[in-house]
Amino acid sequence: MNTQQQRSPHLSLIPSVTETASAPAEHTNRREAGLEEDADLVLLLEALASPIQFRLLRLLAQEGGNLCVSELVERIPRSQPVVSHHLRLLLFARLIGVKQQGTHNYYYILPDKLKEIREALVSVEHLLQQRHEDQL
Template sequence: MSTHHQRDHLSLLTQPDAETTASASDKDKDWRATGLEEDAGLVLLLEALANPVRFRLLRLLTREEGTLCVRELVERIPRTQPVVSHHLRILLFAGFLGVKRLGNHAYYYILPDKLKEVREGLASVEHLLQQRREDQL
């Protein structure tokens, strides 16, 4: 997923349609735009996770409880170094990973805040569904 591709999704999700713009007050437009921006951010995080290679890389980094360099990750996953590096960059851009450079090596590690953000976003949807079920009873 390129940066251009990510910006396209974000711009599509945050631009209100003509009908919404014409009928909403400025306060309502601000609230709706904020909600769409929050949702767009979560969607970008989910897109970053929605790839088996990237998800596997996160799982490997979690199991190691520390940092791994690209070479170590390539040894553990059946992909070439350029492919692994590409997926690591996407996870890094999305904020799931941090990187430390030591000499010629880049060591990657998980940043838990984005995982927490995804978990909380999905939990809010689950909570709304639960409320809806309770209201129907």
């Protein structure tokens, strides 16, 4: 198996040594910045691609945020450890925040990340529309 086939999908976003060695430094820096930005967006999209995580986001949105794990467990057919695990993944993706009140952690949505996803998708749609118009 060659090196490209052994890479995970996430690592394929990182340019290989041969790609970076053959490109001018300025072009490589711009390309790497674009890849890092895309990797951040992919992390957000992966967090939304999980049915449980998406459901947790919906519950937080419906309830206006500020739900603790036990309240989320009551609303989703999963155990507390499973819900906590998925909340940690959403925290890692920075789609939600958490604040501690007494002995409970309360979770809420960070709307800036949702806006970031929406803007990225709108920009792709805009590029497609431009391309379509250019072909006419």
